[in-house]
Amino acid sequence: MTKQENTVSLKNIIKASKNVYQHLSPTPLRYYQQLSDSIGAKVWLKHENHNPTCAFKVRGGINCVAQLSKEQRQAGLYTASTGNHGQSIAYASKLFGAKAVVYVPKNANSGKVAAMQSYGAKVVHFGDNFDQCRAAALEAANQNKGLFIGPTDDILINGVGSYGLEIMNDLPDVDVIIVPVGAGSGICATAMVAKTINPDIKIIGVQSAQAPAQQLSWLKRELIEADNTTIAEGVATGVPFINTQETMWKYVDEFVLVDDKDIIKANKILSETTHNLIEEASASTFAAALQLKEQLKDKSVVLVMSGGNISMQNLSKLIGD
């Protein structure tokens, strides 16, 4: 695979989808009358939580590992993750018989770690946060002549874009798509597909007010680090990524912050209404929609349910409230 073949574009997303659909089926885009009534708009959820690994990222992992040579798969893939990205690489590596090593922070979500291990990945607990894990994984990859995979590599974004294609295929008249922003691969892929097909579609990013680095960087058009204390793992980014920021500067129309306590309230409504397990990052999109009610009035709105990997502890708090 060459760099050029994997720059992010609608064409390369379509090509990537061929790899993705060798191993995955499209996820449902589902209309909910009760959610629509509460927003005053037509509200669809894109159920990326229905994927294996219960998160959208698996699409990127599959597109990546599918394109590696036998030698690369044997030499191994090294990555760092707080959860969903690591599961994606672990799951895809199992599919293609590749070796996978995932560095996770010492306090990583034990459910996600167990899932990675069940796919056969070696999980290394290291340091306190993603950045320390990233450095360790990069070093291990170099020492072992393995391949380091970063969470926002273009090849992953192209694979992830397949869910954007599905949204446009199922609902060509969509007006607004609201996407949670972690590292940024999801929103960049979605925006690339939607804006290329119809520049009038509004793309709105969401982060937690307790982890606003990506939002601040998007507003200022420069990389800004920020506090990162949110409970919403999937949007818990304290250090922004330049490649996804550059794409967001180009394609994202609006970027809102929602408070953790509003994410929890939104998640309770989503769980009760949809009978899906929804992780906090996904729920942030519904919290944002509630916040943006007036501008969404009567529009066709898609909320991206990026994943379902809520911890049992947080679920317990959520339901108990």
Place this chain on the structure above:
Amino acid sequence: MTKQENTVSLKNIIKASKNVYQHLSPTPLRYYQQLSDSIGAKVWLKHENHNPTCAFKVRGGINCVAQLSKEQRQAGLYTASTGNHGQSIAYASKLFGAKAVVYVPKNANSGKVAAMQSYGAKVVHFGDNFDQCRAAALEAANQNKGLFIGPTDDILINGVGSYGLEIMNDLPDVDVIIVPVGAGSGICATAMVAKTINPDIKIIGVQSAQAPAQQLSWLKRELIEADNTTIAEGVATGVPFINTQETMWKYVDEFVLVDDKDIIKANKILSETTHNLIEEASASTFAAALQLKEQLKDKSVVLVMSGGNISMQNLSKLIGD
């Protein structure tokens, strides 16, 4: 539609699937290493909880309403339900612009009632149990020249059989399929498909020990009523149905009871491992597999996750334990 066109058979299930796939996509059959390790077998879950309405029954509702005339749709469908069947008829009626009236017991699960109403059905709270609702719905149908739909009508079973086709298509070498038994449409449809394609496949039914009527009737080959105090709504049947019993007498190999407390334990493991919301009836299949560990050793086993409509109250207890 004639009676003969809708008797339950593999041929008619294949025909019904054409109606079903006009409006639904196949659900995933997913392998779980962690569940496999705990049973000592290869364990797949059939995720019927991923359907709209979060339950398998919607397949039957669609096959039924698809075959009605414009006049029948306008005259209206009348049915009785404690939840998932009513949601199925309500959802399908909305798809085809039919009028739907669902009689539910006074203490019906409020989440399921809200869902039926969100699909535009008229919900009538009546009496204390399914049988009283059934009598009232039948009378209302006669008075209003509408069509009464019973929960085990052949036309529904044929639609439901499409998930059996999907299991056989995705895993032709399956050895054992474990299915929760409520009214019995799920297990009859599954057994009809699986046994016709490969009579060696073992079909195991499950009910709660706190609602054993269908199991006792199956064992004795006669209709026996029994106490019905289970928390597992989807298998809470106190009065057996003759048409599904006759099919089960022919096709079901084994029928086990599991205690409510073991269902709850099983559900906790399923929720943690799969990050899906799972209703108790679905979890009964995993409780049964744990009970049958020895005979399942090294086999390829499918557990049917019939639905995901657990009440928030029961979910709270489950996670809190």
